[in-house]
Amino acid sequence: MKRRTGKVTAAALTLALTTAALSGCSGAPEKETTQAAAVESTTGKENGTTQAENTGKYYSADATPEEIVVDAASKGKVGNWGLGNEYEVQALLTKYGQSTDFLSQAFDMDGFDDDSILLASAMTYNELGLIKNSYKGGYSYGDSVKYIDMNDEGVAMLEDNIFTTKEFAEANPNTVKAFVRASMKGWEYACANPEEAAEIVFNAGSSVSSEHQAYMAEEVKKLVETDTKGNQVADLGKLDDEALQQTLDLAKKYIKLDDSAAAEKLQTLTLDDFRDASYWTDAMSDVPLGAPEKTDVSIQLKWLPQAQFMGYYVAEAKGYYKDAGLNVTITPGGGDIGETTAVNSGQVDFGVTWDANLIAANAGGMNLIAVSQVYQRSGLVLVYKINE
Template sequence: MKKESTTKFSKICTLLLAGAMTVLTFAGCGTSSGSASSPSPSVSASAEASASPSASEAAGLYYGSAATAESVVKDAAGKGKVGNWGLGNEYEIQALLSKYGLPTTFLSQAFDMNGFDDDTIALASAMTYNELGLVKNSYEGGYSYGDKVKTIDMNEEGVAMLEDNIFTTSAFAKANPNTVTAFLYASLKGWEYAVANPEEAAEICYKYGSSVSADHQAYMADEVEKLVTTDTKGSAVSKIGNMDEAAMQQTLDLAKKYIKLDDSVAASKLQSLTLDDIRDTSYWAAASASTDGKFGAPEKTDISIQLKWLPDAQFMGYYVALDKGYYKDVGLNVTIVPGGGDISETTAVNSGQVDFGVTWVSNLIAANAGGMSLTEVAQIFQRSGLVLVYKING
């Protein structure tokens, strides 16, 4: 059932990186120590021996449709075929491997799904709103696997870490409370409209310079909607942007366990961080409680927000707010700055190049451990978008 790779697919995947693959750059600390490697032969033999007989069928490549997550993880890890990009969301993979008593090593996965397609990687990382769609769907650039693949969900496995949030510096928030609250109010309004109208939101993103096809943009919008409106437990979210205490604490706890910083001072600070060191709920509370968006005159009216990646539906709420005039309605002139390449959103915000940014909670945690003073003011994605995808027989 292996499909023929396409040049277009590789190009699309390389462009995307799901917005989540920006290299972590932190002030005052070393980078995370390398973790992408293959298990030793002795580890492989042990893991394979512990895997359930139903983990894989006779061919040894793919898995039975009824195989448990544990059996698939153990089998793939035993063969050294669990993949991840290793640029910030490997912590969830490491937590999953630890859950099943396995070493936390993994294959370095490229920014496409070619390794998954050619069976180099049996259990590949994919974002639900990006790579998974390209694997399953038959539109331009897709592999058309359809229902011949299954996934292991980080939320269901209890190792989810929160992703896209809105953050700024503590100093900016304190000096510009009206601006921060107004920006949040308009952004949340944009997200509310986007998740209620994902098809239109996808079209708006496409208009602002999408890096993907219209079909994939539409797919992305539908999947991002689920991340915004459903929490890690599968329950409906009552208010967009809420900073769920339990989910944030789990993210912080996993970050402390799996983020490795070379600088000893940064590593020590990481272990001492609390939620109060990385977020302030007061601005979101004021913005979400308002019915008219009036918070007093903004202290700064020309502001900017740095995205993690190129324009696409991962960020549809901001583009909707811009397109619908929600930012202008609260007296703000907002510039949305695309990410990509070597741009670090945490560094851009910390240095004052931009006023707000979109990052993962783990990125913000590591940045603050390294000497920055960033604060999350809203949590847009309420659950992890990371899954491990594998092929099934049949």
Template sequence: MKKRTGSLTAAALTLALTTAALSGCSSAPEKETTIATTVAESTTGKETVATEGAKESASTGKYYSADAKAKDIVEDAAKKGKVGNWGLGNEYEVQALLSKYGQNTAFLSQAFDMDGFDDNSILLASAMTYNELGLIKNTYQGGYGYGDTVNFIDMNNEGVAMLEDNIFTTKEFASANPNTVKAFVSASMKGWEYACANPKEAAEIVFNAGSSVSSEHQAYMAEEVKKLVETDTKGNKVTELGKLDDEALQQTLDLAKKYIKLSDSTAAEKLQTLTLDDFRDASYWNDAKDGSTLGKPEKADVSIQLKWLPQAQFMGYYVAAAKGYYKDAGLNVTITPGGGDIGETTAVNSGQVDFGVTWDANLIAANAGGMNLIAVSQVYQRSGLVLVYKKNK
């Protein structure tokens, strides 16, 4: 077992994912809709551990060979009941991967740290490339220091990727304030473009804004987030940052319909009828990209609700503010950090803030539950979720 150095930051950061997932399952204030969690069944695989442990199929217990195929690793870990995920809305890609290889979609409930991976109670652990994976590999504060002795299964490569961070608002706000939305998207994407071109500086800007992690982890995050913004699910370079890719969005919607389980029957039925037009509108991004039809913002003072505390996951917005891009667009933008029980979809839907950052699956679930939200820009063009495992020594 590796010994961690310093205080653990994964627990705090991963909480952002569960906050986002829960907010995506909330409906309009007058009606509550929840996702039926599968974590309750996630311990069912434990009873197979003893027998499977004696067989040691594709693995040597705690480790997998460097040339092992994803299929063999997934099958082995799943049969041992040792595929981990946080649940609460973050599990859909993992379930899709398990289904792809003919396994039960049950998973082991993973804590908001990587201790389960460290002590081998989880063989395949969920991690975000820009967060937990960095903590697993690196030796800085909160790191586990595994270096290159770990490898991971990429959801994009496996064809089960679901898109993550976007910029969204309500359909009503966008309709009443089209110039404001275009100006905000335009300035935000300028911020993202600069941040991706200068990730080290972007990390410093976020750190100075009140970073929730160490400067070393912030720098690591910036480099990894850059990859999610500049590369699509197929590994191609993205030339138009923030573009809403309908093919990737449709895959996200299809997987959402299959794996999101809503407790409210009306919401569950509505989920199955949703189309791309129900949760995205590319016209604002198209006009913002063109730049010729921006016009004067109808509302100059606006706010954006983040999913979590200041970190490089959101570096484009902090850069846009620091570099004056929002001011140049005629906007005075308040960046509102997330945390605790703050739900970004609820905050935007209720009018507490004008814009928000969320995952598309959250948006889909929220609209199924009665909200009226639309994505106006897709910042992350590929999934950042991976399943990490230890390699043979």
């Protein structure tokens, strides 16, 4: 099996710190690892379930998702970071009759590389590229890996959106609309010119190599322009109620909140409690917008500069924010304060987060609303090795 050629540099996932505080995993990382190890010797066949039939150390290229999930789960070798998108993994495990426990996965892919994890979480635009490619930080597996797509499996949850507080939006409607319009213009240009967009992000202080940045831009483009069913998106940034409802339904089933009042509130949330499509609708219309009530605004990203956020960097570089009458500060993530907390506390005006994080935050007492849905499908996959 091919091995990696370099050392992974940046942390591999954009994680929501607020959700870590609010929701947690199916258990503490130590507990998850212990539980997983305890079942490692139990095979799917012994439990009367389907197990992948292997003629080698890994999986056959034509093994079904069910066979792979059951086999990896029975060995306690399904991994996830456990800080915001484990719910899709848990939904997939449930779909195939498995325990929702998982291994606590590190922010590199070393556990996948050394076979500690057989079925590892990866974002299509980040870890999957590191696993497959041979550039700096890559593991060079090439075509010797395949993956299970959450969209194809019907358990996708929507990720990067643009959100603010309900109070800010009501007090500054023109500002919100102007920001959404300029941002989506940036995203449209970035998706039409991913190579240039990657270069813009790299020059803004990239957290990864230029080669990986270029890979990321091409993959992020797919998440923005394609929905959970594989259809081409006609209107970038649209809040798709069907996909959002699926996200909410899965959130209610799998997000676990320690506070009983928050847990109870979670079950009562509706789409209207965490999204307002009117700002996007007005922003994307041909109707002239009024003067922004607030011209100096800021947006909190989930992570360091990378093509995951290329639309905002392009909007800044191309002058789209300036043309909209805005002076925008783009604040990278990765600090001690999560994006939902930063927006809710008024430290910044806008943020980028996953919808599950927004749902958990509002259940915990915040009053945040998504005003645009940038990613139209889930970027999470579970990657596995195949026999060569």
